[in-house]
Amino acid sequence: MTAPEPLDARAEVAAAVEGIRRLARHVSDFPQPGVLFTDLTPVFADGPALRSIMRALAAPVAGRVDLVAGIDARGFLLGAGVALELGTGVLAVRKKGKLPPPVHGEEYALEYGSAALEVPAEAIELAGRRVLVVDDVLATGGTLRASVDLLERCGAIVETVAVVAEVPGLGGRERLDGVGLHCLTTV
Ligand SMILES: O=P(O)(O)OC[C@H]1O[C@H](OP(=O)(O)OP(=O)(O)O)[C@H](O)[C@@H]1O
Numbered sequence: 662m663t664a665p666e667p668l669d670a671r672a673e674v675a676a677a678v679e680g681i682r683r684l685a686r687h688v689s690d691f692p693q694p695g696v697l698f699t700d701l702t703p704v705f706a707d708g709p710a711l712r713s714i715m716r717a718l719a720a721p722v723a724g725r726v727d728l729v730a731g732i733d734a735r736g737f738l739l740g741a742g743v744a745l746e747l748g749t750g751v752l753a754v755r756k757k758g759k760l761p762p763p764v765h766g767e768e769y770a771l772e773y774g775s776a777a778l779e780v781p782a783e784a785i786e787l788a789g790r791r792v793l794v795v796d797d798v799l800a801t802g803g804t805l806r807a808s809v810d811l812l813e814r815c816g817a818i819v820e821t822v823a824v825v826a827e828v829p830g831l832g833g834r835e836r837l838d839g840v841g842l843h844c845l846t847t848v
């Protein structure tokens with residue numbers, strides 16, 4: 662049996678979910694036919710909702726991580742705020758070609774295409790670091806699976822993957838089998 666979350670974490674999750682449900686936008690056939698796109702930018706533009714989200718993502722791992730990894734690009738909006746809540750630094754996990762060499766990289770497929778993510782190979786010590794990975798949306802799980810694999814290849818210990826919203830029915834949760842997943846809500 663897992664220990665219950667502290668009361669304040671539950672309150673933050675409830676406030677965050679209310680903001681997400683109220684403000685998230687769903688757009689058909691974007692960025693390509695057949696995709697129902699979940700746009701969280703109106704949620705992040707709301708001060709109280711953004712604050713609740715930062716706190717809700719941070720609370721379960723307080724004291725258990727020493728680095729937050731934000732995924733390019735929407736995960737960047739969350740990464741720095743969550744890191745400030747936790748008192749850690751933030752790592753930008755960047756799309757291919759944005760970081761100077763040397764880098765470690767990982768290719769992946771997502772709901773509407775393929776891409777690659779990179780982190781610095783030497784400039785930041787990742788071996789033994791306990792990392793919280795944050796992003797806005799979990800869909801097929803390709804992005805977060807690649808992020809976890811990349812960070813673990815660099816010697817990091819991924820404590821938890823935290824996302825604001827999960828798009829159900831695309832296999833993302835299954836793709837992250839074996840990884841601690843904290844998802845605030847489904848959309
Ligand atoms: O679970 P998946 O199928 O991998 O999809 C989820 C990813 O897709 C979106 O990013 P996108 O690649 O569109 O990049 P962006 O943040 O630059 O818009 C989203 O921010 C996640 O990172």
Ligand SMILES: Nc1ncnc2[nH]cnc12
Pocket residue numbers: 696697698699700771772773798800801828
């Ligand atoms: N349906 C979706 N909505 C928002 N972001 C996504 N990334 C991948 N699939 C997505």
